[in-house]
Amino acid sequence: MTALYAVTAGLLFGAGLYGVLARPGLIQRLLALNVMASSIFLYLVVLAAGDGSAAADPVPQAMVLTGIVVAVSVTAFALGLVRWFRSETGAASLESDALRRDDD
Amino acid sequence: MTAWTGPLLDAVLCLALVLVCWRAVNARRLFESVALFMVFGLLMAVVWARLGSPDLALAEAAIGAGFTGALLLVTCREVSGDDARAGPLPRLALPRWLPDPVALALCLGLGLGLGVVMALSLPPPATTADAAAAAVASHPLSNDVTAVLLDFRGYDTLLEMVVLLLAAVGIRELVDRQPLADPHPQAPVAEPMLHSLLLLVCPLLLVMALYLLVAGATGPGGAFQAGALLGALGVLLRLSGRLVADASPSLPWRLAPVAGIGVFALLAVVSPLLSGAPLAYPPAFAYPLLLVVETALTISIAATLVLLFGAAPGLRLGRRR
Numbered sequence: 001m002t003a004l005y006a007v008t009a010g011l012l013f014g015a016g017l018y019g020v021l022a023r024p025g026l027i028q029r030l031l032a033l034n035v036m037a038s039s040i041f042l043y044l045v046v047l048a049a050g051d052g053s054a055a056a057d058p059v060p061q062a063m064v065l066t067g068i069v070v071a072v073s074v075t076a077f078a079l080g081l082v083r084w085f086r087s088e089t090g091a092a093s094l095e096s097d098a099l100r101r102d103d104d
Numbered sequence: 105m106t107a108w109t110g111p112l113l114d115a116v117l118c119l120a121l122v123l124v125c126w127r128a129v130n131a132r133r134l135f136e137s138v139a140l141f142m143v144f145g146l147l148m149a150v151v152w153a154r155l156g157s158p159d160l161a162l163a164e165a166a167i168g169a170g171f172t173g174a175l176l177l178v179t180c181r182e183v184s185g186d187d188a189r190a191g192p193l194p195r196l197a198l199p200r201w202l203p204d205p206v207a208l209a210l211c212l213g214l215g216l217g218l219g220v221v222m223a224l225s226l227p228p229p230a231t232t233a234d235a236a237a238a239a240v241a242s243h244p245l246s247n248d249v250t251a252v253l254l255d256f257r258g259y260d261t262l263l264e265m266v267v268l269l270l271a272a273v274g275i276r277e278l279v280d281r282q283p284l285a286d287p288h289p290q291a292p293v294a295e296p297m298l299h300s301l302l303l304l305v306c307p308l309l310l311v312m313a314l315y316l317l318v319a320g321a322t323g324p325g326g327a328f329q330a331g332a333l334l335g336a337l338g339v340l341l342r343l344s345g346r347l348v349a350d351a352s353p354s355l356p357w358r359l360a361p362v363a364g365i366g367v368f369a370l371l372a373v374v375s376p377l378l379s380g381a382p383l384a385y386p387p388a389f390a391y392p393l394l395l396v397v398e399t400a401l402t403i404s405i406a407a408t409l410v411l412l413f414g415a416a417p418g419l420r421l422g423r424r425r
Contacts, residue, residue: 002155002226003223003224003226006222006223006226007118007216007219008121008122008219009222010217010219010220010221010222011122012122013218013219014213014214015215016125016129017211017214018207018211018212019129019130021198021207022196022197022198022204022207023129023130023197024193024196024197025193027137027138027179027180027183028129028137031137031141031176034172035128035144038144038145041160045155047226047227048155048157049157058248059252061157061159061248061249061252062252062253063257064157064160065159065160065163065249065253066253066260066264068168069167069264069268069405070264070267071168071172072167072172072175072412073267074271075172076175076271076275076412076413077271077274077275079176080275080279080412083182083284084278084281086183086186088282090186091186092183092186093193
């Protein structure tokens, strides 16, 4: 059971990495970054859970709880930066003009 | 639950996680991505519950899916006019030398490889009966996760509060430099249905938050979950114009975000005198002290989340014009 979740964590990490690298929108990238963070949390909790017969180790759980709050702080601040960037450049993506020309 | 329903549920959950995550990362429209990301958060909450971490399930549902989703939705609404103005963004922004299938194969291959390596290197079960677990078992707080957060790994929690405060200070600095458009109403929205909904939901959220705060000592719950619920209450009041942005916040709004760090830091200074080690609780009044720390943390987390959501230096009660 836990091996399945470990493989899922790896796949989620890959999908998030793809999103961070390939998507042009800054908000989409932020979202993909959050997916990557979730995959790491998943692996930490899988490590803590063991085979389900014993009680889960509380230390990784507490660290993941901390991680969730840190991730939401990072997201909120990064969204603030995105809004600021957009009010400066008029777009919520990097080099949006060059991208749009390439797409034609 | 019979023998095969558990593994079946796990398999369905894992499949749903990967599919929803893939759609969220790849959806063409931003709104679709955000909506699917919230679904992803809820699925993660179910996974935490399956893996025996109800504390995490509560936190993920409130913070991961709820609060992050609300933040993303507000920003999504703000940028939704961009596509109409300048044409939609291309789906991909890869450099020319890296075609999409190659990038996809590289990322997913890396992910799959990583997953297999992680699955193979899982430690043998029943390694958790170590010194930490034994220490946790005899703690006055019978919820292990809360005990670890507030006592055994108090440093982590203290620094996490610093990160939360830093994010709020950073946003405030940004808003000070360049006033961003305030996407929220500036005065109470006078919808009769909305008003009765708030009358119903607000006391409920308050009671739930208090329950989670007190229950966190012995069962699932704690400062983070309670703070997230209180924060949700604030978000609701902000969205309905009951709380509006304030450029020069009053003293309570200035104190609330630093209350958690303040109490924790005070404890760090005082505790060596009482119990001989920083951030260690004297056994005689460990429980009341822990409750004080948890309450301060809850207030700080809630206030900071609401400030982060509003992207404002402070908030005050909205007055009807």
